[in-house]
Amino acid sequence: MAIRFRKSFKVAPGVRVNVSKSGMSTSIGRKGLTTNLSKKGTRVTAGIPGTGLSASKLYPNASNKQAEGTGLGFGGWPIVILIAVTAVAWLVLRS
Template sequence: MALRIRKSFKIAPGLRINVSKSGVSTSLGGKGATVNLSKRGTRVITSIPGTGISASKLYGAGKRDAAPAPPTPVWAHVVTWLIIAAVIWWIFS
């Protein structure tokens, strides 16, 4: 049996930060259509709300077979979190 650990934080309407064992991702959208950006690629999920019917497509999955990408520089993570903090401050001020 596999153990899954995941936590999702709502940053703004239609914007979520997802944290799991495998890393961090960002989801944009809501009921009916969502785009998830992660290290695995971009996943687009469309659904008919309330029916349980959905479709999902992963773009960029072929990159896993290629040479590994260089690690993301630390400054890129710092800039991302500064932007998120500014958006949160703007929403609640």
């Protein structure tokens, strides 16, 4: 059994600092569209809030080319774009 540790602190509207066993990262965004900056690289996640449906892509740092995303590759980008557009539209219509 693996033990995990993660704590998140809100520092400003739409900005969070995340602390875990493996280090720190910063998340910028809100439900539906988030960018996370960490030592592994930049991860962009788009989702439709309340559905559990999301897609994520990791852009590794130059010093960390071994990091991998979710396996979407280039062919998965239409899904990420579709989910991002749907999430933004849902957030705009909800406001």
